[in-house]
Amino acid sequence: MILYFTLGVLFAILLPIRGHHCGKLRESHLYNRNEITAPDEYTWIGRVGYIYENRTEFKCFSVLIHQRYAVLNAHCIRGGTAALILFGDWRENEDITVGDCLVEGMTAQCSPRPQMVDIEELVVHPKYDGQYDYNIGLAKLEKNVELSDFVQPICLPPAGESEGNHIAQRLEMAGFRRPLREGDPVDKDGEWRRKVQVHTTSMDFCRSLGKNGWPNLTQNYLCALGKEEKTLYFGSPLMGIEVVDGKPRNFYLVGLPATIQLLGHPSYLSLHLFTSILPFRNWILKNMDLD
Structure with a gap:
């Protein structure tokens, strides 16, 4: 009986990381063409x-990625004293003590008050040297987040995922929009959590577009192109969809932004370089204390 209970608890802990109770996906959301998300969509940011x-x-x-853990860029840890994380915030504004409501016509959608959780411990990848490569870290929270329709983890890449699987695909990013250049007007609609599509490219094509100073691209990176006017604020995750038995089952984390270039005239595209999560999947799991 004791052995059964212990294994059951361990299995329940691992589920949010490796599938099933993570990456909540409602298929109708994939096709609704809305740029502003629903309040219960992309609930892991x-x-x-x-x-x-x-x-x-x-x-x-x-x-x-788990009730107690979140991944983030290493430069977000090295660049200051990160103290807390706010989950379930649908609108990025200064008032974080109440929920948000968006009224469109005769209908209104609302989200509850976001959850603020203190950070207990931060871990930076040991090979990160302040540049682009190995730009990944892990935050352990002081307590479990309270899971709800508005706060849930995303899955890590499937164990059988192969490198290069996402080249020449349209994938979704989710986050918030801010002015891209100094002096640009603030877009109040950009405060709401948004979803946009980017088109992943081969590394060779990415190198051909990158300007001077573009990093030496390795298997730790993914590259994508998007429309400049729809560029989301730095830090917005890149996501893929796991398909099981012919049906989209869940989202999983594909990449975290490493840097971005605005290509300007004549294309007005943005070139995104992501830290690929797949090469760091085992490192993330190894540094999660799930006992």
């Missing part, structure tokens, strides 16, 4: 908070 004297600034994003 967290805003990372930094405390400075009497104020809190949210300067990075993280991605919830």
